[in-house]
Amino acid sequence: MKKHELIEKYFSNQLSDEEFGQLEQILEKDDQLRDELYNELEVKRAIVHEKHSTLKNRLQELDQNTKKKTRWIPYAAAIALLIGIGSILYAPGPDYQGLYADTFEVYPNVINLVTRGGAEPKNSETIAFELYDAGNYDEAVRAFDSLYKKHPKDYLLFYKGVGLLAQDRTEEGIQALQSYDWELDGSDFTTASNWYLGLAHLKQEQVVQAKLFLEKVAASESNLNTQAQELLKHLD
Amino acid sequence: MIKDQYLVDRLKQNDLKTLDKLYLTYKKEFFLFARKLNAQEKDVADIYQETIISLYENVQNGKLEKLTSTLKSYVFAIGKFKIYKHLGKTKKLYHEGQIIHISEEMQLFETEALEEQRQILRKSWKQLGSKCQQILELFYYKGMTLDEIQEVLQYASKDVLKSQKHRCMAQLRKLARERYEKA
Numbered sequence: 001m002k003k004h005e006l007i008e009k010y011f012s013n014q015l016s017d018e019e020f021g022q023l024e025q026i027l028e029k030d031d032q033l034r035d036e037l038y039n040e041l042e043v044k045r046a047i048v049h050e051k052h053s054t055l056k057n058r059l060q061e062l063d064q065n066t067k068k069k070t071r072w073i074p075y076a077a078a079i080a081l082l083i084g085i086g087s088i089l090y091a092p093g094p095d096y097q098g099l100y101a102d103t104f105e106v107y108p109n110v111i112n113l114v115t116r117g118g119a120e121p122k123n124s125e126t127i128a129f130e131l132y133d134a135g136n137y138d139e140a141v142r143a144f145d146s147l148y149k150k151h152p153k154d155y156l157l158f159y160k161g162v163g164l165l166a167q168d169r170t171e172e173g174i175q176a177l178q179s180y181d182w183e184l185d186g187s188d189f190t191t192a193s194n195w196y197l198g199l200a201h202l203k204q205e206q207v208v209q210a211k212l213f214l215e216k217v218a219a220s221e222s223n224l225n226t227q228a229q230e231l232l233k234h235l236d
Numbered sequence: 237m238i239k240d241q242y243l244v245d246r247l248k249q250n251d252l253k254t255l256d257k258l259y260l261t262y263k264k265e266f267f268l269f270a271r272k273l274n275a276q277e278k279d280v281a282d283i284y285q286e287t288i289i290s291l292y293e294n295v296q297n298g299k300l301e302k303l304t305s306t307l308k309s310y311v312f313a314i315g316k317f318k319i320y321k322h323l324g325k326t327k328k329l330y331h332e333g334q335i336i337h338i339s340e341e342m343q344l345f346e347t348e349a350l351e352e353q354r355q356i357l358r359k360s361w362k363q364l365g366s367k368c369q370q371i372l373e374l375f376y377y378k379g380m381t382l383d384e385i386q387e388v389l390q391y392a393s394k395d396v397l398k399s400q401k402h403r404c405m406a407q408l409r410k411l412a413r414e415r416y417e418k419a
Contacts, residue, residue, distance in 0.1 A: 010345070012381045013299040020343045027329055027336075034331045041336065041347045043408065044376040046357045051377065052289055055255075059285045062256055152249065181250035184296060219362070 003033055007040070051183060054212060058178070061209075094234055100203040103231060107162045107192055109133050111155050129159075137163040154180060158189040165200055174200045191222040198228065202235075211235055240307035247295040259288045262311055269312060275319045283322060287315040297379035317342055356419065360411035368404035375401065 006023040009015045015023065027034050112129035122130075128143035144160035147153075157180050164173035177197050182190040198213035214235075217228035246254040263284065270280045291311055294300040303310060317339040320326045329336040335348040361369070374380045374388065382394055382401075391397040 008382060010343075011376055012379045013297065014381070015343060017343070020340065024329075024338060024340075031331065034329055034336070035334075037345065038331060038334045038336060038347055039405070039409065040376065041345055042349060042354070042357060043361075043372060043405070045347065046354065046361045047373055047377045048293055049354075049358060050361065052293070055252075055289050055292065056285055058252065058256075059259055059288060062259060063281065066260065179251065179253045181252055184250050 003030065007033070007037060011040070011044070054183075057209065057212060096202050096205045096207070099231065099234055100199055103227070104165070104199055104203075106132075106137075106166050107159070107196070109159075111159075125156075128156075132159060132163060135166075137166045141167075154182070154187045154189055158193060161193070162196055165196060170200050170203050174204070191217055191220045191224060194220075195222075195224050195228065198231075202231075207235060241303050243307060244295055244300065244303060247292060255288065255292055258291070258307070258311070259285075262308060266312070266315055269315065270319055273316070273319050273323070275322060279322060283315065283318045287311060287318055290314050290318075297377060299379065313342060317344065317346075321346065321348075352419070353416075356415045357408075357412050360408055360415055363411050364404070364408050368407060371397070371401050371404055372408075 001019070001022075003023075003026050006015065006019060006026070009019065010023065027037065109129050109132055112126055124143065125147060128140055128147060131137075131140035131143060141160050141163040144156045144163065148156040148160060157176060161173050161177035164170075164176055174197065177193050177200070180187075180193075182193045187193075194213045194216045198210050198217060201207075201210035201213065211232065214228045214232050217224050218232055219225070243254055243258065266284050266287070267280055270283065271277070275283065288311070291300070291314060294314075300310065305313075317326065317337075320339075321337045326337040326339065328338065329345075337346045337348065338344070339346075364372075371385065371389070374385045375382070380388070382397055385391075386394050386397045389397070391400070
């Protein structure tokens with residue numbers, strides 16, 4: 001087998017043990033191939049990094065949250081006091097709540113476009129979107145949730161998340177939107193999810209996370225990008 | 237094992253809650269394991285996070301589809317390689333100051349590089365045209381073969397695709413070199 005075929009098989013995870021050993025032996029002697037492989041591995045790493053840049057953050061956050069639960073409670077009072085003093089000493093930062101309130105709008109229903117007066121029987125998805133369109137987010141969220149459990153379609157989860165945010169159930173909204181890896185599947189709702197996650201973190205005054213998501217939106221080709229760029233200017 | 241396979245399938249469906257759960261489940265034991273191998277305490281958290289991310293990657297790119305061991309031993313095998321890498325105890329290939337670490341157990345090559353160089357490459361990647369990004373992503377990230385990519389992207393022949401991929405890599409390297417010289 002030619003050496004480049006072995007490399008190709010390496011990246012598509014098809015090497016047998018024997019072929020892996022063979023490739024290792026070739027690499028020891030072949031300077032050029034070794035150099036090529038090195039560059040290819042670095043490119044792979046860069047792509048992986050691009051895809052998973054929020055994952056590392058997510059796991060670190062998970063560590064902090066579990067720590068908070070177990071150890072920080074006795075110190076909560078002391079921290080509250082420090083924050084109290086801090087807020088007297090330091091001038092207030094940007095008004096995150098205000099920015100959020102000015103920017104947040106529910107995402108339009110782009111899935112279920114109902115033709116009014118149609119004689120077709122309504123299915124449960126249509127009903128869920130009607131609730132959403134009518135601003136009845138509490139019931140809409142419940143409907144999206146039970147639909148998602150039956151058919152895990154990305155948009156059901158997305159609208160559930162937005163519906164939660166619309167009711168100021170911000171923490172739950174974040175959880176819903178963060179429970180799915182939009183980028184990986186190239187979901188149509190990737191940028192929109194990043195947008196809402198950015199806004200929601202802003203509302204929670206978690207500025208580092210907010211920026212991480214908004215920067216993705218700002219760099220995207222979506223029409224949300226100028227809004228994200230604007231918002232980021234206020235955060236710097 | 238059946239439950240483990242179910243978890244792998246959940247990861248395949250991008251379920252990050254499952255990833256969170258796994259992360260917390262093995263964490264304590266992983267730290268003990270790392271201590272036994274004499275890893276430096278302050279680096280273990282980072283190594284463990286990278287291990288869990290690798291697990292997720294392997295599921296996504298199809299390297300891990302069907303488990304042949306328990307999920308836990310799979311995770312610890314990845315972790316062991318990362319700890320060894322950290323301690324400089326892996327088998328290696330050298331090339332003009334470049335280092336490639338080898339894990340025969342996991343059939344894996346991993347490079348060592350300076351963070352600033354990696355940053356340059358990541359920035360260059362963002363500048364690369366979307367057509368090139370797509371090809372390289374399918375090949376290096378999704379783990380698709382050239383035959384599969386030819387079919388998906390409808391290239392006239394495998395050779396046309398091959399030379400296109402070649403040009404993309406050259407272009408990326410050129411972008412990185414320009415950035416590097418500016419820096």
